[in-house]
Every structure is written in C-alpha cells, then in structure tokens.
Amino acid sequence: GQNIDQPTEMTATEGAIVQINCTYQTSGFNGLFWYQQHAGEAPTFLSYNVLDGLEEKGRFSSFLSRSKGYSYLLLKELQMKDSASYLCAVRDRDRDDKIIFGKGTRLHILP
Amino acid sequence: EAQVTQNPRYLITVTGKKLTVTCSQNMNHEYMSWYRQDPGLGLRQIYYSMNVEVTDKGDVPEGYKVSRKEKRNFPLILESPSPNQTSLYFCASSLDGHYEQYFGPGTRLTVT
Numbered sequence: 001g002q003n004i005d006q007p008t009e010m011t012a013t014e015g016a017i018v019q020i021n022c023t024y025q026t027s028g029f030n031g032l033f034w035y036q037q038h039a040g041e042a043p044t045f046l047s048y049n050v051l052d053g054l055e056e057k058g059r060f061s062s063f064l065s066r067s068k069g070y071s072y073l074l075l076k077e078l079q080m081k082d083s084a085s086y087l088c089a090v091r092d093r094d095r096d097d098k099i100i101f102g103k104g105t106r107l108h109i110l111p
Numbered sequence: 112e113a114q115v116t117q118n119p120r121y122l123i124t125v126t127g128k129k130l131t132v133t134c135s136q137n138m139n140h141e142y143m144s145w146y147r148q149d150p151g152l153g154l155r156q157i158y159y160s161m162n163v164e165v166t167d168k169g170d171v172p173e174g175y176k177v178s179r180k181e182k183r184n185f186p187l188i189l190e191s192p193s194p195n196q197t198s199l200y201f202c203a204s205s206l207d208g209h210y211e212q213y214f215g216p217g218t219r220l221t222v223t
Contacts, residue, residue: 031209033211040217041216041217042201042214042215042216042217043154043201043212043214044214045211045212045213048210048211087153087154089154091209096167097208097209098156098159098169098170099156099208099212100156100170101146101153101154101155102153103151103152103153104153104154
C-alpha cells in the first residue's frame with residue numbers, strides 16, 4: 001500500500017521562506033508531484049521530481065530523497081497570493097503507475 | 112487556449128436521479144481521470160482512462176461509471192446518486208499519465 005503525509009496547516013509571513021514537507025511510503029515509487037490549489041479552484045502543477053535532488057523554478061523549489069521517502073516544497077519571498085493548499089502526489093509503479101494524492105497542506109500567509 | 116472543461120459547474124439533485132458530468136480536453140491528451148475532493152480526505156481518484164475505450168477503476172469507483180468513446184471526452188455518470196456522493200469533482204488530463212495533469216474547474220455536486 002501507500003501512505004502520504006503532509007502537515008495539515010502552516011502559517012508564514014509575507015516575504016519569508018517556508019518549507020512544506022511530504023513523506024511517503026510506497027512500494028513502487030515512480031515520481032512525485034507538487035500541485036497548488038487556491039480555495040474553490042482547480043489544482044495547478046508546480047513541480048515534478050523523479051531523481052534525488054533539488055529542482056528550482058523561480059521562487060519555488062522542490063527536493064526529493066528517494067532513500068528517505070521524503071520531499072519538500074520550498075517557497076521563497078512569500079507573497080499573499082501564495083496562500084493556498086499544496087498537494088503532494090506520488091506515482092506508484094506497483095499500482096499501474098496510479099497517482100496518489102496526499103491530503104494537502106493549507107498555507108496561510110500573514111502580512 | 113489549452114484547457115479542460117467540465118459541465119455543469121454546480122448541480123443540486125435528488126437521490127436516485129441519474130446524472131452525467133461532462134469533461135472535455137482540447138490538448139489531444141491520452142490520459143484522463145476523475146477525482147472527488149472532500150474535506151479532510153484530499154483528492155481521491157474515481158476512474159481513469161489511458162486511451163480511447165480503455166478505462167480502469169481508481170480508489171473509489173463504487174457508484175460511478177465512465178466511458179471513453181472519443182479521445183477528448185470522458186463523462187462521469189452517476190446512475191443512482193446518493194447523498195454520500197455530494198462532493199467537489201475534478202476531471203483531469205495528461206499527455207500519457209506520466210506527466211503533470213491539467214485539471215478542469217470542478218463540479219460541485221449536492222445530492223439531497
């Protein structure tokens with residue numbers, strides 16, 4: 001089976017840096033996605049990691065350690081518009097490459 | 112504009128009245144999927160399709176049907192809706208299931 005854990009909620013201050021962690025247990029890991037979802041809207045793709053290391057895209061970076069079953073999403077120079085839920089999703093080779101979503105982390109940005 | 116569309120966006124219905132939620136994508140994607148999203152439970156996959164005429168069950172398929180007769184369309188059918196199917200539904204598509212998914216705007220369904 002598989003299990004994906006993320007903190008339920010986090011709070012950070014505008015202009016700061018925040019790290020959202022995701023741990024997973026799956027027998028056939030085959031890639032990890034991060035999505036952003038504003039309240040009442042559809043999820044939108046942020047990043048994809050399949051190899052260990054850091055992927056940087058502007059203010060957002062995503063890190064993966066396959067041996068530790070661990071990923072994080074790093075958001076720099078936080079803006080009010082970054083207030084959203086962040087969803088970690090894992091593709092499982094042993095389940096026909098199905099993509100399993102975590103429950104998401106709701107991020108609140110304070111001015 | 113590349114997009115995934117869903118209709119209707121909002122629907123209130125009664126128990127047992129068959130309904131269909133349509134989903135269409137204009138990106139020539141092979142992979143399409145339906146999810147439901149409930150508070151505290153996250154996104155859960157209902158059904159997915161790797162290509163035309165190929166559909167498979169996700170994690171919560173009970174009470175739902177799908178079909179994939181054309182590449183661009185992937186309707187979700189509730190033959191006899193029940194109140195526990197009240198939820199926010201998202202359709203998504205991907206190039207071939209290995210890449211990022213593009214989500215539709217969502218359909219908020221209430222079954223009374």
